[in-house]
Amino acid sequence: MTTFIARRLLLLPLVAFGVTLLIFALLQFLSPAERAALFVTDPRQLTQIDSIIRKYGLDQPVHIQYWTWLKKIVRGDLGWSQTARMPTGRAIATFFPATLELTIYIFVPLILIGVWMGTRAAVHKDRFLDHFSRFFAISLRGLPSFVWGLIVLMIFYGWLNWFPPGRLSLDAELFVASPEFHRYTRLMTVDALLNGQFWIFLDALRHLAGPVLTLILVEMALLVRITRSSMLEVLRQDYVRTARAKGLDEPVVINRHARRNALIPVITLTSLLFVGLLGGVVLAETIFNYPGIGKWGAEAAVQLDIPGATGFAMFFAFLVVLGNLTADVLYAAIDPRIRLQ
Amino acid sequence: MNVKRQLLALLVFTLAFSLVGVTGIAQGQVVKNPDTLIIQSIGDPESLDPSFAYDTASSFVFLWNVYETLIFFNGGRTDQYVPMLATEVPSVANGGISRDGKTYTFKIRSGVKFHDGSTMTPEDVKYSLMRFMLVDRDGGPSWILLAPILGFDTQTTRDDKGNLIPNIWDLANRAIQVRGNTVAITLKEPYAPFLNIMASWSMVVSKRYVVQNGGWDGAKATLAKYNNPEKPDVQELFDKGSGTGPFRLQSWDRGTGTVTLVRNTTYWRAPAKLARVVIQKVEEFSPRRLALQNGDADIIGVDRANQPAVTGMSGVRIVDDLAELVTSPALFMNLKINPEANPDIGSGKLDGNGIPPDFFADVHVRRAFAHLFNRERWIQEALRGKGRVANGPIPYGMLGYNPRGKWYEVSRDRAIAEFREAHGGQVWDKGFKFSVLFNTGNVSRQTAAQMVKEAAEALNPKFKIDVRGVTWSSYLGLMRSKKLPMFLVGWAADYADPDNFVVPFMHSTGTFTGRQGYSNPEVDRLIEAAARETDPKKREQMYFKLQEIAYTDVPTIYMVYPVGFTVMRNWVKGWYHNPIFFGYGYLYTMSKGQ
Numbered sequence: 063m064t065t066f067i068a069r070r071l072l073l074l075p076l077v078a079f080g081v082t083l084l085i086f087a088l089l090q091f092l093s094p095a096e097r098a099a100l101f102v103t104d105p106r107q108l109t110q111i112d113s114i115i116r117k118y119g120l121d122q123p124v125h126i127q128y129w130t131w132l133k134k135i136v137r138g139d140l141g142w143s144q145t146a147r148m149p150t151g152r153a154i155a156t157f158f159p160a161t162l163e164l165t166i167y168i169f170v171p172l173i174l175i176g177v178w179m180g181t182r183a184a185v186h187k188d189r190f191l192d193h194f195s196r197f198f199a200i201s202l203r204g205l206p207s208f209v210w211g212l213i214v215l216m217i218f219y220g221w222l223n224w225f226p227p228g229r230l231s232l233d234a235e236l237f238v239a240s241p242e243f244h245r246y247t248r249l250m251t252v253d254a255l256l257n258g259q260f261w262i263f264l265d266a267l268r269h270l271a272g273p274v275l276t277l278i279l280v281e282m283a284l285l286v287r288i289t290r291s292s293m294l295e296v297l298r299q300d301y302v303r304t305a306r307a308k309g310l311d312e313p314v315v316i317n318r319h320a321r322r323n324a325l326i327p328v329i330t331l332t333s334l335l336f337v338g339l340l341g342g343v344v345l346a347e348t349i350f351n352y353p354g355i356g357k358w359g360a361e362a363a364v365q366l367d368i369p370g371a372t373g374f375a376m377f378f379a380f381l382v383v384l385g386n387l388t389a390d391v392l393y394a395a396i397d398p399r400i401r402l403q
Numbered sequence: 404m405n406v407k408r409q410l411l412a413l414l415v416f417t418l419a420f421s422l423v424g425v426t427g428i429a430q431g432q433v434v435k436n437p438d439t440l441i442i443q444s445i446g447d448p449e450s451l452d453p454s455f456a457y458d459t460a461s462s463f464v465f466l467w468n469v470y471e472t473l474i475f476f477n478g479g480r481t482d483q484y485v486p487m488l489a490t491e492v493p494s495v496a497n498g499g500i501s502r503d504g505k506t507y508t509f510k511i512r513s514g515v516k517f518h519d520g521s522t523m524t525p526e527d528v529k530y531s532l533m534r535f536m537l538v539d540r541d542g543g544p545s546w547i548l549l550a551p552i553l554g555f556d557t558q559t560t561r562d563d564k565g566n567l568i569p570n571i572w573d574l575a576n577r578a579i580q581v582r583g584n585t586v587a588i589t590l591k592e593p594y595a596p597f598l599n600i601m602a603s604w605s606m607v608v609s610k611r612y613v614v615q616n617g618g619w620d621g622a623k624a625t626l627a628k629y630n631n632p633e634k635p636d637v638q639e640l641f642d643k644g645s646g647t648g649p650f651r652l653q654s655w656d657r658g659t660g661t662v663t664l665v666r667n668t669t670y671w672r673a674p675a676k677l678a679r680v681v682i683q684k685v686e687e688f689s690p691r692r693l694a695l696q697n698g699d700a701d702i703i704g705v706d707r708a709n710q711p712a713v714t715g716m717s718g719v720r721i722v723d724d725l726a727e728l729v730t731s732p733a734l735f736m737n738l739k740i741n742p743e744a745n746p747d748i749g750s751g752k753l754d755g756n757g758i759p760p761d762f763f764a765d766v767h768v769r770r771a772f773a774h775l776f777n778r779e780r781w782i783q784e785a786l787r788g789k790g791r792v793a794n795g796p797i798p799y800g801m802l803g804y805n806p807r808g809k810w811y812e813v814s815r816d817r818a819i820a821e822f823r824e825a826h827g828g829q830v831w832d833k834g835f836k837f838s839v840l841f842n843t844g845n846v847s848r849q850t851a852a853q854m855v856k857e858a859a860e861a862l863n864p865k866f867k868i869d870v871r872g873v874t875w876s877s878y879l880g881l882m883r884s885k886k887l888p889m890f891l892v893g894w895a896a897d898y899a900d901p902d903n904f905v906v907p908f909m910h911s912t913g914t915f916t917g918r919q920g921y922s923n924p925e926v927d928r929l930i931e932a933a934a935r936e937t938d939p940k941k942r943e944q945m946y947f948k949l950q951e952i953a954y955t956d957v958p959t960i961y962m963v964y965p966v967g968f969t970v971m972r973n974w975v976k977g978w979y980h981n982p983i984f985f986g987y988g989y990l991y992t993m994s995k996g997q
Binding site for chain 1: 436439441447448449450457458541542558559561565631633634635636653654656657658659660661663681683685686687689690693694696697699874875876877879880882883884892893894895897907914915917918
């Protein structure tokens with residue numbers, strides 16, 4: 063397994079190289095002036111486009127631009143992200159923990175509730191619980207995530223004032239910015255506990271609640287449906303019938319024999335989901351003004367922030383490789399018939 | 404759905420949702436965070452270094468709040484000044500302005516402390532002005548002092564190859580002199596708007612603080628290292644600073660886009676009433692609106708389209724019809740279109756399937772379009788009626804604005820008559836086809852382009868106009884390469900003087916004229932003479948004359964002088980408007996209370 067993991071990790075630089083090359087190639091469809099637009103936000107700066115192009119070498123041949131960029135990468139310099147107002151590497155380090163924290167809070171309840179509901183729906187096929195879960199899934203998926211986001215925001219902030227947007231409220235933000243507060247992990251809830259500031263922990267939870275609730279509502283449906291259909295297929299297998307014939311308790315049959323085998327497609331889905339969430343959930347982060355990596359990545363791409371967009375793409379490629387690797391390892395752990403080579 | 408479409412859908416949905424609104428819990432609220440003003444804005448600063456930043460969001464944070472200028476604007480006036488870090492406003496009468504109008508002497512206030520504890524000296528003033536001029540990053544504001552002080556042929560500190568001009572430091576050093584407790588600035592030529600520029604751009608920083616943090620020491624030998632910085636954060640005042648203003652910069656969290664200012668307790672005047680000001684970047688309108696409703700924000704940024712969503716909200720007031728130093732947008736016609744690989748002029752000939760590069764060079768074509776475009780209707784439709792019809796580049800209310808200046812009446816018959824005369828009658832007989840482009844997302848410009856199309860096509864079936872939306876970056880690229888036949892763009896003031904408007908719009912070297920190929924030697928002469936003239940009456944007459952030429956030559960259809968509005972909680976006190984202010988007002992006078 064170690065060799066397998068090492069080999070897959072070795073792929074990383076290759077994937078990153080391919081991604082950046084692709085981005086650079088695509089950007090060449092834009093003229094130097096178009097790429098300089100990032101720095102020209104006001105008509106007052108129109109006369110200086112030429113010097114901006116010269117300064118950033120935007121009129122250089124693509125291979126020279128790429129080579130210059132690559133040399134900087136080797137020195138650990140991912141370039142200045144104009145949209146983040148900071149170096150790209152630092153932008154990733156700043157925004158990613160917020161998204162990671164959000165993802166963790168989404169993922170655990172999402173998996174637990176989703177797999178449980180999917181299993182119950184399969185076991186109670188064509189009965190009330192199954193119909194309810196189907197209705198539930200279709201209803202949730204029926205509305206796009208930004209609509210759910212706005213509904214949650216209006217109800218839980220506009221009316222009830224329970225779950226405000228942002229990452230922290232003003233008092234907490236000021237305290238966190240003070241020298242008294244140490245940022246160990248940059249995961250706000252964890253840091254709050256490590257600093258012994260339970261009120262900040264609660265405040266951070268209040269701010270997480272809105273996007274977490276929205277994304278659970280939206281992502282739940284797919285997980286329930288996939289788990290259900292996978293379970294239904296497994297429940298029809300001979301070994302399940304044999305297990306029941308042996309007189310095993312139904313919970314043992316369902317939980318240990320059937321569900322374990324039904325989890326392979328669920329793992330595929332959840333690994334993709336996990337990576338997708340880590341890559342940022344643009345709309346939820348935008349609606350809840352949550353300073354995550356997705357909001358920044360989207361802004362960098364839209365505004366042609368080349369260092370920002372390229373750095374984000376590289377980082378996301380890294381996450382995808384890591385996510386797939388994790389899924390492969392989990393397959394083997396769950397199903398002993400699968401061997402990693 | 405791709406992200407862009409989803410964002411667009413989000414925008415539409417948000418607007419709809421916001422219009423429906425929620426009654427909220429605003430009634431009877433007590434003042435939240437009584438000594439902290441919270442502003443939720445759309446953008447965030449680019450840099451907090453006054454020599455680097457050239458955007459509204461940055462200027463709002465530090466100008467007059469953190470860094471102060473030698474003189475300041477008197478209340479809401481943009482043409483009257485009061486002393487600030489200088490003890491009096493220079494004039495010819497008090498000897499502050501030399502008889503030849505070239506030398507301005509500022510008596511520097513004593514006993515003023517910087518936020519770092521050091522005392523401000525005339526040397527700090529000279530250093531700050533030199534630093535502002537000589538850091539000179541590409542696309543930055545340095546030209547605003549460079550050009551009037553060293554002459555308008557010096558718009559930058561670098562030559563065409565990007566190398567630092569060897570004697571630029573000497574020129575600046577010679578022009579700005581410390582004499583006792585005064586700082587004297589000698590201009591290459593008299594320049595009437597200079598006091599106005601000083602009221603906005605003479606921000607004083609602590610030299611000691613800058614040098615201690617690794618910044619330029621003011622010496623000639625070290626200038627090259629600090630000139631045209633590659634990245635904003637290599638500058639020592641990027642995210643920290645030491646000025647003399649009523650607030651000092653506590654933090655700028657770029658992760659959340661939050662700037663926090665705290666009261667300067669050693670301020671040279673009475674300390675500010677607010678203990679803290681928090682400026683947050685919140686891009687999406689819904690959370691901004693709900694924060695205002697819940698009292699979590701005191702002032703929020705709202706665009707005109709979203710105004711109904713905050714109108715009538717309990718505990719909230721909207722101050723509308725605020726004068727702005729803006730002429731935006733205007734409809735530019737390109738007199739020398741670049742035909743190279745240019746699909747927006749069709750065949751490139753006057754054959755009914757395109758236009759030649761000099762299509763708009765014929766004044767009859769330009770006048771015809773001026774008669775066609777119904778600007779009042781556009782203001783009603785695109786700006787909800789908020790704006791005054793323009794008649795030239797100089798905004799309403801500014802010196803040189805001519806309230807009786809003529810403009811073209813909307814007339815189908817006159818438009819036809821002009822088209823019949825254009826290009827020897829060929830335009831009317833053969834027709835034309837070209838594109839009017841706008842930058843996507845800008846609905847008001849899209850509306851204008853659509854109105855031009857509809858008006859022209861209703862005149863003659865042989866007239867065809869395509870309306871095409873492109874990204875801002877593409878728009879910019881096409882404008883730079885002079886490929887846009889007709890384009891919409893606008894201008895906001897760097898300083899409150901007509902010169903800052905007539906140059907970009909009308910001078911042959913101007914920002915826009917350079918992209919539309921318009922040049923008139925008489926216009927250039929008048930602009931340059933008006934800039935040198937110090938008698939306001941004489942200047943006014945020259946600008947009136949320029950307005951007449953803008954009317955007769957009509958290379959540009961001036962559309963509107965827009966008005967602004969500010970949305971705030973009722974408990975915000977002491978807010979006042981001056982058209983030159985960036986963002987949300989002057990924080991020093993503001994407080995919160997029932």
